[in-house]
Amino acid sequence: MAITTDSPVSALRGVGPAKTASLAAVGIATVNDLIRHYPRAYQNKADIKTIAEAAELCIQSSAADEGGAGDKHTAPPCAFLLTVAGEPTFKMIRRGMTILRFKAFDETGVCEITYFNQQYLRDVFHTGAVFRFWGRPVLERGVLKLSSPVQEPWTETAPLPPIVPVYPLGAGLSQKYMASLIREALKAAAAQIKDHLPTEILQNNHLCSLGYAIANIHFPENLEALENARRRFAFDELFCTAAAMAAIKSGKAGGTAPILAKNDLSPLLEKLPYSLTGAQQRSTEEISADLASGSPMCRILCGDVGSGKTAVAACAAYIALQNGYQCALMVPTEILAGQHYSELGPLFESLGYRTALLTGSVPAAQKRKIHAGLAADTDRIDLVIGTHALLSDTVSFASLGLVITDEQHRFGVNQRALLREKAGQAHTLVMSATPIPRTLSLVLFGDLDISRLDEMPPGRQKISTFAVDESYRTRLVGFIRKQKNAGYQTYVVCPAIEETKKKKASEDTEELADIDFFAPPDEELPPKSATEHAAVLQSMLPDLTVGLVHGKMKAAEKEHAMDAFYSGETDVLVSTTVIEVGVNVPRATLMVVENAERFGLSQLHQLRGRVGRGKAKSYCILVSDATSDTAVQRLSVMCRTNDGFQIAEEDLRLRGPGDFFAAEGSFRQHGGPSLTFSAGCNDTRLISDAVTAAGTLISQDPDLMLPENRALGAYIHDMIQTSFHTIS
Numbered sequence: 184m185a186i187t188t189d190s191p192v193s194a195l196r197g198v199g200p201a202k203t204a205s206l207a208a209v210g211i212a213t214v215n216d217l218i219r220h221y222p223r224a225y226q227n228k229a230d231i232k233t234i235a236e237a238a239e240l241c242i243q244s245s246a247a248d249e250g251g252a253g254d255k256h257t258a259p260p261c262a263f264l265l266t267v268a269g270e271p272t273f274k275m276i277r278r279g280m281t282i283l284r285f286k287a288f289d290e291t292g293v294c295e296i297t298y299f300n301q302q303y304l305r306d307v308f309h310t311g312a313v314f315r316f317w318g319r320p321v322l323e324r325g326v327l328k329l330s331s332p333v334q335e336p337w338t339e340t341a342p343l344p345p346i347v348p349v350y351p352l353g354a355g356l357s358q359k360y361m362a363s364l365i366r367e368a369l370k371a372a373a374a375q376i377k378d379h380l381p382t383e384i385l386q387n388n389h390l391c392s393l394g395y396a397i398a399n400i401h402f403p404e405n406l407e408a409l410e411n412a413r414r415r416f417a418f419d420e421l422f423c424t425a426a427a428m429a430a431i432k433s434g435k436a437g438g439t440a441p442i443l444a445k446n447d448l449s450p451l452l453e454k455l456p457y458s459l460t461g462a463q464q465r466s467t468e469e470i471s472a473d474l475a476s477g478s479p480m481c482r483i484l485c486g487d488v489g490s491g492k493t494a495v496a497a498c499a500a501y502i503a504l505q506n507g508y509q510c511a512l513m514v515p516t517e518i519l520a521g522q523h524y525s526e527l528g529p530l531f532e533s534l535g536y537r538t539a540l541l542t543g544s545v546p547a548a549q550k551r552k553i554h555a556g557l558a559a560d561t562d563r564i565d566l567v568i569g570t571h572a573l574l575s576d577t578v579s580f581a582s583l584g585l586v587i588t589d590e591q592h593r594f595g596v597n598q599r600a601l602l603r604e605k606a607g608q609a610h611t612l613v614m615s616a617t618p619i620p621r622t623l624s625l626v627l628f629g630d631l632d633i634s635r636l637d638e639m640p641p642g643r644q645k646i647s648t649f650a651v652d653e654s655y656r657t658r659l660v661g662f663i664r665k666q667k668n669a670g671y672q673t674y675v676v677c678p679a680i681e682e683t684k685k686k687k688a689s690e691d692t693e694e695l696a697d698i699d700f701f702a703p704p705d706e707e708l709p710p711k712s713a714t715e716h717a718a719v720l721q722s723m724l725p726d727l728t729v730g731l732v733h734g735k736m737k738a739a740e741k742e743h744a745m746d747a748f749y750s751g752e753t754d755v756l757v758s759t760t761v762i763e764v765g766v767n768v769p770r771a772t773l774m775v776v777e778n779a780e781r782f783g784l785s786q787l788h789q790l791r792g793r794v795g796r797g798k799a800k801s802y803c804i805l806v807s808d809a810t811s812d813t814a815v816q817r818l819s820v821m822c823r824t825n826d827g828f829q830i831a832e833e834d835l836r837l838r839g840p841g842d843f844f845a846a847e848g849s850f851r852q853h854g855g856p857s858l859t860f861s862a863g864c865n866d867t868r869l870i871s872d873a874v875t876a877a878g879t880l881i882s883q884d885p886d887l888m889l890p891e892n893r894a895l896g897a898y899i900h901d902m903i904q905t906s907f908h909t910i911s
Contacts, residue, residue: 186371188215195367205355217368218376220361221400221416221860222348225409228262228317229345234327235291237261241322256322263316263329264337265289265296267308287314294320294327301331313337317347346403365401373398379898380419381891384876390415414869416860421873426895427902429881440608441584443474443506450534451501455494462638463491467498469634470612474502474585480610486636487827488792492614495636496587497527499612504536504565508584509557512568517542517738518745519589522767524568531566541569541578544738554578588613637828645825646795648803650779650818659804660723663773667727667754671772671799675720675757676790677713678781680733711777717757727754734761760786769797773804780809784817784834788827 186194192211193203211217232240240258265287275281283298285308296316298304308314318332335343350361378385378393385392391399395408396415403409448467452459459467466484473480486492500510512527514520524540531538539553550572556564558579567573586609651659663673713733721729730753732744741761747753749768756771760782774794776787787805795801805818820833880892887896 186214186368188213188218188372188375190214190372192217192364192368195364195371197367198364201355202360205353209351209353209356214368214372217365218372218397220350220365223351224349225403226260226262226317226347226349227345227406228315228343228347229405230262231264231315232261232320233289233291234263234265234294237263237320238292238322238327241320241327254324258320258322260317260319263287263289263294263332265294265314265316267310267312267314268293269310271305271308273302273305287316292327294329296329296332298331304334307334315343344402345405346409348401362402369398369401377894379894380422381880381895383891384422384880388418388872388876390418393419413860417866418869418873420860421870422877423895423899423902425874425877426881427899429878430885430887430899439477440479440610441506441508442477443502443508443584443610445506446471446475446502447505448498448501451498451530454530454533457494457640459494460491460636460638460640462486462636463495466495466634466636469632470495470499471502473632474499474610479608480612480632482612482632482634484612484614484634484636486614487639488789489639489796490636491640492589492636493523493526495634496589496612496614497530499585499587500527500531500566501534503585503610504531504534506584508582509563509580510566510585510587511573511580511583512566512587512589513573514568514570514589516761517544517570518741518761520568520570521742523589527566527568536565537563538566538568539564541567541572542738543570543572544742545572557581583609585610585612587611644795644798644801646774646791646801646803648791648805648822648825650805650807650822652806652808655806659775659806660720662802662804663720663755663775664724664727666773669799670770672748672751672753672768672770673755673773673775674771674790674793675716675755675775676777677711677716677757677759678778679710679712680714680735680759710781713757713759716777720755720757724755728752729755729757731757732761733759760790767796768793770799772797772799772801774802775804775806777806779805779807779818779821780811780814784820784830785827787817787821788830791821791825 191203191213192198192206193200195214195217198206206212206217209220211220237258240261241256244256244258266289268286268288271283271285273281273283279300281300281302283301283304285296287294287296313336315335315337316329316332317334318329321328321330337343348358348362350358350365352358352361373394376394376397380390380393384390391411393415396412399408399412400416403412470480470482470484473482484492484495496512500512503510512523514523520540520542524538528538528540537556539556541550541553545553553564553567554577556562557567558581560581563581572578588611666673713731717729717731721727728747730744730747732741732748736744744753744756748756748771751770771794774791776782776790779787782790791803794803803821805821807814807818809815817834820830824830880895881887884892887893887899
């Protein structure tokens with residue numbers, strides 16, 4: 184029976200019930216799934232080092248890291264081509280622990296190689312045999328040593344692959360098994376893979392074919408082939424995502440929406456304690472024009488921290504209400520929902536409109552009253568502010584005309600659509616406090632028009648930002664006390680809730696070469712936990728009150744912790760990034776971020792924006808012991824500028840779009856497309872070219888029905904159905 188891409192993975196040789204279960208656990212059910220299970224990194228074994236070169240590298244690396252002290256020096260992992268000098272010696276050094284040791288040589292010297300608990304290797308290594316070894320060299324008292332290196336027999340007639348893939352694994356799977364299985368899958372089914380990108384798109388953008396890209400993303404011929412494959416996949420993701428967004432937007436263009444022509448904002452503006460900035464006025468006019476057009480508004484309001492998005496949203500809501508329609512404002516957290524309600528509820532009540540707060544923690548009886556009020560024809564609720572509770576099947580509206588989502592990057596396309604669909608063709612306004620580079624915004628928000636708040640209200644002070652290491656801990660604690668004595672408060676943000684257990688070493692944590700497109704942050708320093716750090720700070724500051732808030736706390740506990748901080752009862756609030764967005768405490772003047780290297784620049788900018796909201800001078804202290812070039816660059820950018828758009832561009836350059844909206848835990852925009860390869864792409868030209876090409880193609884062939892575009896049309900259709908309309 185012929186194997187196809189749709190065949191179950193069990194159709195391949197060597198895949199029994201146990202392996203089938205192991206593969207299913209990592210999302211591999213079919214041959215196509217296996218082919219699309221891409222490496223997370225690569226080992227560059229093409230650059231063979233001699234023993235003498237490795238010894239010199241060890242000395243150089245240790246000199247850079249430790250000033251050259253000590254008798255033991257190490258270097259990054261590398262490849263060697265060595266001949267076994269003599270038969271291995273084998274002994275049991277203690278119960279359950281064996282050691283296999285032998286010497287190998289090349290033309291520059293001799294190396295000592297050791298394996299632990301691998302008795303079967305006694306029959307592998309024989310005098311005169313040549314192997315390619317891969318491992319981390321250690322120079323100890325002038326002798327180069329390798330401990331448990333990866334070994335491959337070498338002959339002149341059968342060259343070994345120069346670049347070796349490293350796959351994401353699960354229980355019961357090994358790198359060798361996964362690579363072998365993928366080779367078999369490609370051999371059996373590669374010819375069935377058809378390219379969905381039109382030939383003209385490939386030629387105009389100098390892209391390789393899909394078949395070439397798949398073959399070389401798994402088993403690259405060389406570094407150039409690997410880069411060509413990666414570039415093709417990155418372009419593919421960006422192009423198809425932008426095309427899908429453009430297709431969605433094109434489909435909406437012919438729809439109708441309520442015509443909200445009444446737009447006298449003077450009653451609302453008279454109640455605000457400030458005047459709108461020029462940027463706020465411009466954005467409000469753009470929104471007003473959309474609402475009066477009769478076509479569904481799909482607009483994002485993008486602005487820096489403190490630029491006044493809430494005031495613009497209030498203007499949009501007021502237009503909807505004065506035209507006789509309801510407005511729903513959806514936010515990602517109960518803390519933010521409560522804050523918006525405390526600010527906007529009294530404002531709109533004073534204008535004669537009925538408001539409500541709907542979150543998961545609202546008592547059932549109160550929820551029923553709110554549900555009834557939203558669906559009522561008379562005495563209905565005009566403005567509802569809530570969390571995901573607004574998406575419940577039991578929530579319906581009598582006349583929903585405008586949907587506003589705040590901190591839009593926490594919601595996917597499908598979640599925006601779910602709320603909008605409760606009113607057929609309601610207008611949509613989404614807001615983000617993350618300033619987005621123009622090139623990236625075209626991809627992430629291709630279904631939206633963009634209004635930018637690029638002007639700050641008068642009176643916002645520049646926040647002084649400093650990067651320090653642990654040696655400043657005593658001074659930092661003293662500075663926290665100084666803020667308290669002056670009548671101010673402090674945030675301390677940690678990357679973890681509780682102490683994380685150290686991962687056990689496994690084959691999936693092998694040392695990697697510097698060809699790692701999907702690697703975690705470059706330095707894995709132990710993350711500080713909010714729970715433990717709060718206790719430590721309380722012991723160091725016994726005369727201050729230290730509070731704690733994190734995402735695993737119950738809603739009532741979080742509300743109590745935030746209320747205590749807002750009222751001034753708590754002097755220091757230790758938190759995870761649950762306070763990243765929307766929290767407004769004017770007396771807070773100091774933001775301390777622990778393990779700052781673990782956060783993206785845009786997220787650090789969001790955290791910094793929690794202070795500087797009053798009249799007092801404010802500060803942000805970034806604590807990190809990271810020494811890598813990338814980490815140092817990130818933190819220096821934060822110290823250099825307060826401009827969110829400049830920071831966003833730098834974040835894109837340094838980290839790529841995949842980390843752009845890093846949140847507590849791993850980021851995944853629920854219901855949105857997965858940007859696996861483009862997550863590591865910081866080539867703004869590639870992003871721009873992909874988006875431009877997609878927009879041009881959709882404008883010329885909106886339904887992708889031309890013969891040369893039908894394969895792409897089918898691919899985009901599947902993408903919209905599976906990626907954009909599935910809540911994960």
